[in-house]
Amino acid sequence: MKQIPAPLLTLTVGVVVTLVSLWVGFNHGLLPEQASAQSVLVDNFFDVMMVIGTALFLVVEGAILYSVIAFRRRQGDDTDGLPIEGNLPLEAFWTAIPAIIVIGLGIYSVQIFQDMGGFTPGDRMPDHGTMIAQSPDASLSGLVPEGAEPELLAKSVYGFGAPLEKEGMAADVEVNVSGMQYAWIFTYPESGIVDGELHVPVNADVQLNISAQDVIHSFWVPQFRLKQDAIPGKDTELRFVATKVGTYPVVCAELCGGYHGAMRTQVIVHSPSDYQSWLQSRIAQAEPTTPEAIAMNPTDMTDTEYLAPYGAEMEIDHQLLAHLAH
Amino acid sequence: MAQANITSDMMGQSFPHPDKWKWYHYFTFNIDHKVIGIQYLVTAFFFYLVGGVMALVMRSELATPSADLVDPNFYNAMLTNHGTIMIFFWIVPAAIGGFGNYLVPLMIGARDMAFPKLNALAFWITVPAGLMIIASLFFGGAQAGWTSYPPLSRITANTAQSMWILAITLVGTSSIMGAVNFIVTIWKMRVPSLKWDQMPLFCWAMMATSILALFSTPVLAAGLTLLLFDINFGTSFFDPAKGGDVVMYQHLFWFYSHPAVYLMILPIFGIMSEVIPVHARKPIFGYKAIAYSSLAICLVGLFVWVHHMFTSGTPPWMRMFFTVSTLIVAVPTGVKIFSWVATLWGGKLRLNSAMLFAIGLLAMFVLGGLSGVTLGTAPVDIHVHDTYYVVAHFHYVLFGGSVFGLYAGLYHWFPKMTGRMMNEPLGKLHFVLTFIGTNLTFLPMHELGLKGMPRRVAMYDPQFQYINIICTVGAFLLGISVLPFIINAIWSWRNGPKASGNPWNAKTLEWTTASPPIIENWNVLPVVTEGPYDYGHTPEPTEVSSS
Numbered sequence: 001m002k003q004i005p006a007p008l009l010t011l012t013v014g015v016v017v018t019l020v021s022l023w024v025g026f027n028h029g030l031l032p033e034q035a036s037a038q039s040v041l042v043d044n045f046f047d048v049m050m051v052i053g054t055a056l057f058l059v060v061e062g063a064i065l066y067s068v069i070a071f072r073r074r075q076g077d078d079t080d081g082l083p084i085e086g087n088l089p090l091e092a093f094w095t096a097i098p099a100i101i102v103i104g105l106g107i108y109s110v111q112i113f114q115d116m117g118g119f120t121p122g123d124r125m126p127d128h129g130t131m132i133a134q135s136p137d138a139s140l141s142g143l144v145p146e147g148a149e150p151e152l153l154a155k156s157v158y159g160f161g162a163p164l165e166k167e168g169m170a171a172d173v174e175v176n177v178s179g180m181q182y183a184w185i186f187t188y189p190e191s192g193i194v195d196g197e198l199h200v201p202v203n204a205d206v207q208l209n210i211s212a213q214d215v216i217h218s219f220w221v222p223q224f225r226l227k228q229d230a231i232p233g234k235d236t237e238l239r240f241v242a243t244k245v246g247t248y249p250v251v252c253a254e255l256c257g258g259y260h261g262a263m264r265t266q267v268i269v270h271s272p273s274d275y276q277s278w279l280q281s282r283i284a285q286a287e288p289t290t291p292e293a294i295a296m297n298p299t300d301m302t303d304t305e306y307l308a309p310y311g312a313e314m315e316i317d318h319q320l321l322a323h324l325a326h
Numbered sequence: 327m328a329q330a331n332i333t334s335d336m337m338g339q340s341f342p343h344p345d346k347w348k349w350y351h352y353f354t355f356n357i358d359h360k361v362i363g364i365q366y367l368v369t370a371f372f373f374y375l376v377g378g379v380m381a382l383v384m385r386s387e388l389a390t391p392s393a394d395l396v397d398p399n400f401y402n403a404m405l406t407n408h409g410t411i412m413i414f415f416w417i418v419p420a421a422i423g424g425f426g427n428y429l430v431p432l433m434i435g436a437r438d439m440a441f442p443k444l445n446a447l448a449f450w451i452t453v454p455a456g457l458m459i460i461a462s463l464f465f466g467g468a469q470a471g472w473t474s475y476p477p478l479s480r481i482t483a484n485t486a487q488s489m490w491i492l493a494i495t496l497v498g499t500s501s502i503m504g505a506v507n508f509i510v511t512i513w514k515m516r517v518p519s520l521k522w523d524q525m526p527l528f529c530w531a532m533m534a535t536s537i538l539a540l541f542s543t544p545v546l547a548a549g550l551t552l553l554l555f556d557i558n559f560g561t562s563f564f565d566p567a568k569g570g571d572v573v574m575y576q577h578l579f580w581f582y583s584h585p586a587v588y589l590m591i592l593p594i595f596g597i598m599s600e601v602i603p604v605h606a607r608k609p610i611f612g613y614k615a616i617a618y619s620s621l622a623i624c625l626v627g628l629f630v631w632v633h634h635m636f637t638s639g640t641p642p643w644m645r646m647f648f649t650v651s652t653l654i655v656a657v658p659t660g661v662k663i664f665s666w667v668a669t670l671w672g673g674k675l676r677l678n679s680a681m682l683f684a685i686g687l688l689a690m691f692v693l694g695g696l697s698g699v700t701l702g703t704a705p706v707d708i709h710v711h712d713t714y715y716v717v718a719h720f721h722y723v724l725f726g727g728s729v730f731g732l733y734a735g736l737y738h739w740f741p742k743m744t745g746r747m748m749n750e751p752l753g754k755l756h757f758v759l760t761f762i763g764t765n766l767t768f769l770p771m772h773e774l775g776l777k778g779m780p781r782r783v784a785m786y787d788p789q790f791q792y793i794n795i796i797c798t799v800g801a802f803l804l805g806i807s808v809l810p811f812i813i814n815a816i817w818s819w820r821n822g823p824k825a826s827g828n829p830w831n832a833k834t835l836e837w838t839t840a841s842p843p844i845i846e847n848w849n850v851l852p853v854v855t856e857g858p859y860d861y862g863h864t865p866e867p868t869e870v871s872s873s
Binding site for chain 2: 030031032041042045046049053056057060061063064067068071072073074077079080081082083084085086087090091094095098099102103105106109110112113116118119120121158214215216218220222223225226227228229231232233234236249251252253254255256257258259260261262264
């Protein structure tokens with residue numbers, strides 16, 4: 001080893017580490033299949049971080065392992081090591097490089113986040129209304145358009161909105177999603193369909209309006225790489241484009257009680273024709289499925305009866321319960 | 327010994343006390359910082375075993391996809407109390423209360439902490455707090471996770487949840503008492519010859535930790551008090567049906583609880599900076615960079631809490647600001663890691679148990695840090711938030727990091743604390759079992775989370791069973807790995823070979839007194855004549871007169 005010049009050795013190690021990192025970054029196979037437009041963006045970003053992470057991991061772990069082997073105390077040697085206390089250029093280097101890497105990753109993540117629609121939740125709502133509602137200045141109240149609903153103005157929406165090219169435009173399909181212990185209820189406002197599974201057409205712009213009836217839940221489709229909490233008293237939304245026909249799990253990711261792990265359903269991504277068939281078949285049914293048939297307790301209770309205990313716990317009044325049931 | 331001695335003007339003015347503490351003094355309101363340090367360490371280790379048993383109950387349940395071993399509500403009580411106990415009753419009290427109390431006065435040449443009675447009080451309020459956490463299990467157990475987000479925490483097991491809140495508030499109070507004590511002690515009670523730039527890095531870390539605790543802990547206390555009022559007195563701070571805001575609780579909770587991660591790791595960074603140079607026989611590489619990076623982590627650490635709420639009610643601009651601030655924490659942390667690796671480089675490494683745990687920590691913390699960077703970015707965090715990827719990450723940081731650091735510190739300072747050496751073969755067996763167990767348990771969890779398994783579930787998709795079985799086997803190996811340590815600690819404390827005052831030939835001040843140190847630490851206070859890490863320096867040539 002001592003015959004090999006140090007720069008050549010360093011170069012060789014650098015090339016090997018780079019090649020291994022690139023291979024690991026793009027072949028790790030740790031993520032589930034991609035089924036939404038957003039998933040491609042997230043995965044590309046994750047792969048880049050895997051490349052950088054693998055390189056750093058190999059270099060640092062390699063240095064540790066080499067030190068443990070090469071610099072271990074030999075028997076009978078009770079002397080000290082070399083008294084090197086610092087090296088300013090080296091310290092500046094290893095401070096600057098990670099700083100550049102993390103700032104670069106930060107900028108890249110903002111770009112990805114924007115492409116995913118993270119900057120535009122609630123963009124279908126009048127922005128000035130939200131701002132006025134949040135303003136402590138009472139004099140601004142005169143700017144509120146006459147006839148505007150105060151509830152709408154007070155809303156601030158969290159989550160994922162439309163991608164840039166569709167900003168301000170309505171989605172192709174809109175679904176109201178309600179989380180309750182331990183089920184998801186999907187309501188299609190246009191057709192009045194209520195279902196325990198989410199049905200969406202492939203390549204359509206889908207808008208989920210997410211709410212929670214009792215505790216915090218979190219709507220997650222791993223194959224879509226999207227997650228948004230359902231928060232009692234707050235409006236959240238999730239907008240996505242499913243890109244692959246198939247059936248994928250919908251998982252509740254936020255601890256919501258004893259049977260949190262059982263709060264699962266599925267999202268079925270149809271081809272456009274299948275989606276229309278499903279829609280027509282459901283509309284054709286005389287009585288749409290009601291929430292109590294979907295939730296875990298399949299009894300003959302009405303919606304109001306089913307929701308009553310939760311309402312009592314949450315201290316939601318009967319009028320609201322009756323409203324939810326419709 | 328390089329440190330010369332001077333006669334202290336404090337001699338003869340101390341309060342009357344026995345020459346040596348008896349065993350029963352460790353069960354009293356003793357105000358000696360060394361007694362309090364050991365009280366903290368032993369009590370915390372007891373809670374570590376309790377929390378570990380809870381983890382084994384959970385991993386046993388997760389050996390199969392269905393909830394067939396314990397009731398799901400009991401499972402949730404286990405996960406809540408496991409997290410709570412490991413954080414608030416094991417790592418924090420052991421690292422800050424145990425090592426901090428024992429070492430800080432010794433390292434700065436003080437006879438005790440600045441406020442000894444406050445110090446004892448801080449310890450003695452953690453004991454009823456811990457017992458209250460265990461007792462809460464008999465009232466159904468708090469089931470809302472260690473985060474205790476309302477509305478879930480407001481509507482489940484109210485008595486147990488109230489006990490949980492009171493226990494955490496007591497521990498928080500203790501933490502504030504300790505923080506004040508450390509800051510005043512380090513600031514005012516250093517021997518005059520010990521300058522800031524010669525102070526051991528553990529003391530720098532304790533300074534940063536204490537500042538962080540002082541800023542953040544009251545916010546948690548405020549949030550929990552409001553939650554207690556909501557549960558018991560009908561207020562509606564976090565009740566959305568009455569206009570309350572559940573997201574506000576999350577802000578209050580994480581404003582403390584993210585910095586709590588640094589409370590758990592900064593003292594460990596301090597321990598690493600003491601253990602590595604001693605056993606590598608080299609000066610620490612980049613003393614100032616390590617000292618200042620502790621302060622940088624303390625400062626930036628206060629502005630990263632929202633990354634726990636990316637999927638919650640967080641406006642987009644906030645997600646971006648907190649992505650960047652979170653990522654920036656990686657820089658001072660990286661500086662420390664690189665400095666430790668550079669300290670190893672070119673050393674004469676004594677690979678004893680303390681050093682093995684320190685190197686093991688270094689190896690695993692690298693992975694924990696890298697997964698932390700991925701979690702800090704909003705796009706990836708949104709996918710893996712509340713999944714087993716997060717569980718994997720924080721166990722690499724808190725088990726592979728903090729717990730390994732505590733073990734490294736215990737093996738390193740055991741001779742100082744007890745006057746006896748530990749058994750090395752048993753220590754190495756302990757290290758090997760723990761290292762394998764940790765990686766077997768937590769490495770596969772990364773894949774679990776990325777592929778789609780949420781955390782805090784008693785039942786899961788059967789496709790994840792294979793990986794869960796590996797994790798469960800690893801967890802039991804971790805459980806077994808504690809046995810050699812317990813046997814070693816008890817046996818060595820009673821029968822181990824007697825330790826000299828400085829068995830490792832270390833240079834910090836605690837090694838200039840007897841093992842175990844006498845009451846009030848020194849007969850005469852030491853004078854610092856060289857740095858704490860001056861290994862390998864050739865002694866000044868002495869002139870030999872020719873005759």
